[in-house]
Amino acid sequence: MQTIMYGIPNCDTIKKAKKWLDDNNIPFLFHDYRKDGLDSNLISQLYQTLSWDELLNKRSTSYRALTDQQKESLNEKSASLLFIEFPTLIKRPLVIHQGVAIIGFNQKNYQTFFAV
Template identity: 55%
Template structure:
């Protein structure tokens, strides 16, 4: 299986997901948004497959720092622009397993993906 995890390394959920994959001896690449960046094409792919409202992390401080006007006028196009500019607004982790995308981390969810 070809597996890539997308995120930022200091995220607690990323740490849990990495620990789970390591414990299961699952080899994966880690794509660090801060070091490797992310482009509009990839964010657009995430949004088209998973839904932009699912990909947008509304619980994080980056989202909460947006102006009320930015929040009230959000649509797919503006959300993608913001996520490219500020990747911390992308919900984590996003996992690509053999070109299929999964979002978030729960041990049961990962067990099903890799069963």
């Protein structure tokens, strides 16, 4: 099973995670939400590993830009639609490796996760 990193390429945390994977010779496919797409099928696949609230980046500018009504009415369906419209609402990087997900980048966590 291939390792896939999801995110946007200009994110500093994505760059750090990519470098770590490269430095540790871990092959991966990078899925750019904007270039490669983000649709309901991909969201459904991600939901098999993580819940919508685990994916939601409440520290993002995109989240802060949501209306109070949008924030208060968040649920799996509304989050899916917002993730598609605003991919930066998804925490990053999101890496799926052997069917298991890890969010964010921390060198020690990656060493454990990938058992390097």
